[in-house]
Amino acid sequence: MDLGLAGKVALVTGSGRGIGAEIARTFAREGARVVVSDIDLAAARQVAAALNAGGAQAIAARCDVCSKDEVAKMVANATEAFGGVDILVNNAGFNKDRYLTKMDETEWDAVVDTILKGAFHCSRAVLPGMMARKWGRIVNISSRSVFGNPGQTNYSTAKLGLVGFTRALSLEQAKFGITVNAIAPGFVETELMRANPTYETLRDTAVAKNPVGFLGAPDDIASATAFMASERARYITGVTLYVTGGRFSS
Template sequence: MDLGINGRVAVVTGGARGIGAETARVLAAEGAKLVVSDIDLAAAEAVAREIQGLGGHAIAVRCDVANEAEVGQMAAAGIEAFGAIDILINNAGFNRDRYLTKMAETEWDAVMDVVLKGAFHCSRAVLPGMMERKWGRIVNIASRSVFGNPGQTNYSAAKMGLIGFTRALSLEQAKYGITVNAVAPGFVETDAMRALPTYPKLRELALAKNPVGFLGAPDDLASAITFMASERARYITGVTLYVTGGRFSS
């Protein structure tokens, strides 16, 4: 199936590893040109070189999405390299898990700043060009944790906020040919997840609650994200696609 994104330019934030890196690879395999954005420049460069080695087009840009100036520089680098930005994957994010009574304000703010403010900064940076060209795709990476996980009041709130952001922005931008959707992963077996000391227990619990009987891989998410970023999804906007193996409750 031709997804209609050959030659389009895509920015993937948090693109150096995990779901972000795999999404960059899948988008590149469909012919998109990639701006691999991450706070870890060396890791982002490794992903960009991998794409280039397979015949694709990619650059790596260091960017803290919570910093408006750095986001502006990242967007400018993508436009300078490829002429435009057509697709934005707001994937950057991380956990700072702690029960609320023990959570520091800095832990709350750090998650909110990257997940929510980051999506705000990045979307605002790329939207004028999309509006001018009357075509664009924004895909925000939410989470199954919007249904609530103990120890994740900050993360759950930020990701639920991202869903509200998605719905509102989709209504603002529909008349410009721009769709805005969210993809919400469940438990995904990334390298970062495997590195957690609690990983064996987390995996056991996730498997026990997962209706399909297996856990997701980064490619499962990358495929869904790429579809939502494609021309094939032109009549879908303002929705959240749950890629969880059927698991919703905690």
């Protein structure tokens, strides 16, 4: 199936590794030009270099999505290199798990600001160009944790906030030919997850609770994201797609 992504410009935040990097690779395989953005510039450069070596067009950008000025610079560089941004994937985020009674304000702010303020800054920066061209796609990477996980009040709150952000922004932008959707991954095996000292316990618990009986891979999330960003999904907006293997609540 031709997704109609050839020649489009896709900006993927937090794409120096893990799910974000796989999303960047998937867009590149579909013929999109890719902006690999990460707070770790070395990681972003490594992903972009691999894409270029494979015949794609990609640039790397170092960006702290909590900074309005850094986001503006990133979008300006993308516009200079490729003429604009057609697709934004708000993927930047991380977790700092701790029970609420032991969580300090910095741990709350770091997680919530990166996920929610990051989506705010990045979306505001790319929307004027999309509105002018009457075409655009914003895909927000949420999580199954919107149903709640113990020790993740900050992360669950932020990821559920992205669902509300998605719904509201989709209504604002539909008349401009811009769709806004969310992808909510379940347990996905990434390098970061495998590095967790309790990985085997987490994996076994997730498999036992997953109706399909196996865990997701980064490519599962990337494929869903590419579809939502494509012309094939032009009649879908304001939706959260749960890519969880059928697992919802804990």
